[in-house]
Amino acid sequence: MPEGHSVHRLARQFADVFQGERLAVSSPQGRFAQGAALLDGHVLTSSVAHGKHLFLGFEHGLLLHVHLGLYGAWNFGGDATFRGASSIGAPRKVGEREDFDNAPDAAALAGSYPGDAGADSYSGPPDPVGAVRVRLAGSHGWADLRGATTCEVVTRAESELVLARLGPDPLRNRPGDRDAFVAGVRARRTPLAALLMDQKVIAGVGNVYRAELLFRQRLDPWLAGKALAADAATRLWDDTVAMMSDGVRHGRIITTPPHYWSPATAGVPGGGLPAPEEAHFVYRRQGLECRNCGTPVALTDLGARKLYWCPGCQQI
Ligand SMILES: [Zn+2]
Incomplete structure (x- = not known):
């Protein structure tokens, strides 16, 4: 299961590559079709991690709440401008199982991935592979979620209830x-x-x-x-x-x-x-x-x- 540092890297990644963009949100697998419809066509305005929970906020007040659990993972792909600002570059696949916690994910992630095209040749995400619960797509790239324990649309108030059940996050380290x-x-x-x-x-x-x-x-x-x-x-x-x-x-x-x-x-x-x-x-x-x-x-x-x-x- 990814630990908090991986989820915080994910939050940064989403902010870097999607924030301020109007996103196409879909559920190729179909299980999340209703949730995706609530977010489709809205602008991503925030990306926050707390512990192992990720909250992607949209301009109309709804949030995508994801907990990867043991088997969940995000894959990213896009053109050459679709890169996070994290010091080692954008993660392509975050959510390694515990077996791979030792793996240097920068190296593991450096390989090519379907849809990772050259700067001028991006024409949209590739056909989804496997059970993609939710796909976010912007003008320069896309992110696919598979296998997460939690993938739901919540209101701001509902997200606060999730946070209220969690202890302090050392990576936020807020006063108190x-x-x-x-x-x-x-x-x-x-x-x-x-x-x-x-x-x-x-x-x-x-x-x-x-x-x-x-x-x-x-x-x-x-x-x-x-x-x-x-x-x-x-x-x-x-x-x-x-x-x-x-x-x-x-x-x-x-x-x-x-x-x-x-x-x-x-x-x-x-x-x-x-x-x-x-x-x-x-x-x-x-x-x-x-x-x-x-x-x-x-x-x-x-x-x-x-x-x-x-x-x-x-x-x-
Ligand atoms: Zn000892």
């Missing part, structure tokens, strides 16, 4: 968010590893960031929220903000600092990025030596999700 996170964590007896995945406590963290942040803060995953000191909860929030902001910038989850990277990578002027196997402390490193203490990294099921952690570094 940090205090709300600290209070939310410390009000619960639930283990920290579960709280970080609870979208009511903090919105946008998924399985990779959860494991990496607990390791970086040397926190026992089973520690009850109530037992976490306020200053430790504050540091956890601040580190989450920093790590996820890096994720937006890089389009990848990288939690190891450069001195853990191979010299060839870390020495690249302007800052190279690490190989996938160098990018994490514990995620998918079960059985390998902890980069800090040498203890084999452990893998435990917590709820329905795999938890990676170091028994040496993350004890009470």
Whole structure:
């Protein structure tokens, strides 16, 4: 499931390539035909992510609300002017499953895609491939959504209700968010590893960031929220903000600092990025030596999700 950084990149992408444009909205698959009809021919005026939720606002006051879930993905294509302003270029396919969370999506996305034509040859989107729930098309390109858990048209008031059920988003980090996170964590007896995945406590963290942040803060995953000191909860929030902001910038989850990277990578002027196997402390490193203490990294099921952690570094 894409974590919050991917959804924030998507929000930027939509703003960059579609905002201010009157869009053709359709549901090639047909399942979303009624919703698409409500948005078709309207101008996109806003694109906002909160946690794993994306809200695309239109000038007549309705919004498209999308949650990708485990299998959802957006594909983009268009002419040479249809590019986002994100530093590594426009994502072509966002919504990688957890299996691919390690993948440098810039590289994975750089390949050609049907409909990705040269600057002067764009004449509209290609025929839809597979079950496209919704297609947005502008004058320079298009975006197709497949497989999302949630794809619905909502009013402004309804979008506010969705937001009210979500905890603070570290990538928005608005005034009061940090205090709300600290209070939310410390009000619960639930283990920290579960709280970080609870979208009511903090919105946008998924399985990779959860494991990496607990390791970086040397926190026992089973520690009850109530037992976490306020200053430790504050540091956890601040580190989450920093790590996820890096994720937006890089389009990848990288939690190891450069001195853990191979010299060839870390020495690249302007800052190279690490190989996938160098990018994490514990995620998918079960059985390998902890980069800090040498203890084999452990893998435990917590709820329905795999938890990676170091028994040496993350004890009470
Ligand atoms: Zn360790």
